[in-house]
Amino acid sequence: MDATFLEALRKELPPTFSRQVAAEALKGIYSAGRLCTLDSMGKGPGGVRIxxxxxxxxGAFLRWLEGRINTPSGNKRLGGCA
Known part of the structure; x- marks a missing residue:
């Protein structure tokens, strides 16, 4: 994820949105269930229950997401499966 990705989300997302809308915008990155788990651990984007x-x-959601982005530098591996 990079600035272009975040800019696309900034344009696409409405001012407030549900966890399901967030998961749809982040297809394959975070599911609604994972966002729920992160919220319950106090590590999620935070929100309000209606x-x-x-x-x-x-704004809060995008700041949270930006804080979770690990940008590789040089030829360093990010870990995980090769």
């Missing part, structure tokens, strides 16, 4: 729905504010 009835049975958790809603995120766009």
């Amino acid at each position: 009835g049975r729905v958790v809603a995120y504010e766009k």
Whole structure:
């Protein structure tokens, strides 16, 4: 993920949105379930509960996501499967 990715999300996402909308925007990166788990551990983007729905504010969500981005430098491996 890079600045271009974040800019695309900034344009695509509404001012507030549900966890499911966030997962759809982050296809293959974070599922709604994973966002729920991260929120319950205090490591998620944070949000507000409106009835049975958790809603995120766009600015806070994008700051959280940006803070989780690891940008590789040089030829360093990121780890995980090769």
